[in-house]
Amino acid sequence: MKILLIGAGKGGSALLTILLEDREIEIVGVVDNNSQAEGLKIAKQYNIPTYAHYGKLIKRDDLDVIIDVTRNPQVHTDIAKNKPANTEILGGLSAKLIWNLVEERKKKEDEIQKSLSEQKALYHIGNMLSSAIDINDVFQTIVRSGLEITNTPAGSLALYDEEKNELELTAVHGFSPEFSLKATRWKVRPGGLTSKILSYKKPVVVPDITIEASIDTRVISAEGIRSLVATPLTTGDRIVGILYVDDYKPRTFTKRDISILELLATQATIAIKKAKTREQLQRNNQKLKQTMDYLQNVLDNSADMIITTDIENNVVEFNKGAQEILGYTQSESVGKPLCGFFANPDHCNQLLDKIKQDIFPIIFNKPTGNFIHNFSVRFKCYSECYNRHIFNMRTEI
Structure with missing residues (x-):
C-alpha cells in the first residue's frame, strides 16, 4: 500500500513512526512547508522523499491513500479536488482513528514481545537454578x-x-x-x-x-x-x-x-x-562413608577371623585375622567358594542351611593339611545392602 503523508508536525511524525513499522506500507513521500518539522527529519533517516509542497504529488495514479494531518480545511478541500478517483483521502478524525488503531496494535505487539522476553528470562532463570x-x-x-x-x-x-x-x-x-x-x-x-x-x-x-x-x-x-x-x-x-x-x-x-x-x-x-x-544427601553420604571406613578398618584389623561372601557364597573379603589363623593369603582366598575352606564340606552346607542360628560350630582346613577345631560362627547377612554375607568366626580355645 502506497501512502503520501501531508503534515509532519507532532501528529504527523508520531503517525509516521507507527506506519514505518508496517512492512506492507510504503511511504512514497512526506510533505510539510516547515523544513524543521520533526516528521521530515524522521523521513530522511529512512530515505523517504520529503517535500515542501504537495502540488503534483497528490495527482499520482499509483497512490492508494493520502493522509492529511494538517488540520487545515483548505488543504483538505484542495486534496479532495485534485486527487485521482481511485485514491482515498484520510484526514481529521479519520487520520486520528487510524493512528489510534495502529497505536493499539503496536501496544499489543509490544505486550506480546515483552511477554516472550519474560518467558525467556524465566526459562533462563530456571536453567540457572537447576544447574x-x-x-x-x-x-x-x-x-x-x-x-x-x-x-x-x-x-x-x-x-x-x-x-x-x-x-x-x-x-x-x-x-x-x-x-x-x-x-x-x-x-x-x-x-x-x-x-x-x-x-x-x-x-x-x-x-x-x-x-x-x-x-x-x-x-x-x-x-x-x-x-x-x-x-x-x-x-x-x-x-x-x-x-x-x-x-x-x-x-x-x-x-x-x-x-x-x-x-x-x-x-x-x-x-x-x-x-x-x-x-542432606551429601551429608548422609558423608556419614555413610565414615561408617563404611570404620567398618572396613574393623574388618582389616580385627584379630577375629572375618570372611565376607557374595550371594553365591564366593569369598569377597578375607581379613588379616583369617589369614593368620587359617594360613591362606588374601589372593589365595578371594573368589574361591567358601565351602573349600571347610575340612568337612557337610559342615559348610549345614552352615548355609542354618545361617539364621546365632552360633554354629565348625572345623577348618589349613593349607598344610591340618585341621583347626573349636570354632564357632556368628553370621550376619547384609545382602539387602551389599549382596554380601559376613561370617564372624571366633575360636573357643
Whole structure:
C-alpha cells in the first residue's frame, strides 16, 4: 500500500513512526512547508522523499491513500479536488482513528514481545537454578533474578522457620553492609510487614511506605526504601520463605510485575527444596562413608577371623585375622567358594542351611593339611545392602 503523508508536525511524525513499522506500507513521500518539522527529519533517516509542497504529488495514479494531518480545511478541500478517483483521502478524525488503531496494535505487539522476553528470562532463570550446586548460589540467583525482571535496585530473600516463628536472611543485594549484619535473623513481629505477608500468603505491594500506616516498616525505611513487593515462597499451604524486591523511590508495580514474581517464587521454591535435598544427601553420604571406613578398618584389623561372601557364597573379603589363623593369603582366598575352606564340606552346607542360628560350630582346613577345631560362627547377612554375607568366626580355645 502506497501512502503520501501531508503534515509532519507532532501528529504527523508520531503517525509516521507507527506506519514505518508496517512492512506492507510504503511511504512514497512526506510533505510539510516547515523544513524543521520533526516528521521530515524522521523521513530522511529512512530515505523517504520529503517535500515542501504537495502540488503534483497528490495527482499520482499509483497512490492508494493520502493522509492529511494538517488540520487545515483548505488543504483538505484542495486534496479532495485534485486527487485521482481511485485514491482515498484520510484526514481529521479519520487520520486520528487510524493512528489510534495502529497505536493499539503496536501496544499489543509490544505486550506480546515483552511477554516472550519474560518467558525467556524465566526459562533462563530456571536453567540457572537447576544447574546451581551450592545452595547459597541458589539464594543469590533468586534475588538477582527478581531484581532483573522487575528492574529494581535492591532485594533480599529470607527463609521462614515456622517452628521458631522467625526468618533468616539468606541473600541480599543493594542494601548497606550494616543492614546485612543487623538483620540476619528476626522474629515475626505482630503488625509488621512479615506478619502481614504470612497472614495473606500472597504478594504484598507497598507503593510508598511513607504513607503506609497499616504495617510497621521502620527497619527498611532506615535503609531509604520507599516501595516494595514481598512475594511468599509457598509449598502447599506452608510458607517457606519470602522474596523482597525494593525500590528507593515510590513506585506503582504492575499486575505483570506481580505475576512474574509469583512465577519466579514457584521456581525458587522448587530450587530451594532440591538444593536442600541435595545438601542432606551429601551429608548422609558423608556419614555413610565414615561408617563404611570404620567398618572396613574393623574388618582389616580385627584379630577375629572375618570372611565376607557374595550371594553365591564366593569369598569377597578375607581379613588379616583369617589369614593368620587359617594360613591362606588374601589372593589365595578371594573368589574361591567358601565351602573349600571347610575340612568337612557337610559342615559348610549345614552352615548355609542354618545361617539364621546365632552360633554354629565348625572345623577348618589349613593349607598344610591340618585341621583347626573349636570354632564357632556368628553370621550376619547384609545382602539387602551389599549382596554380601559376613561370617564372624571366633575360636573357643
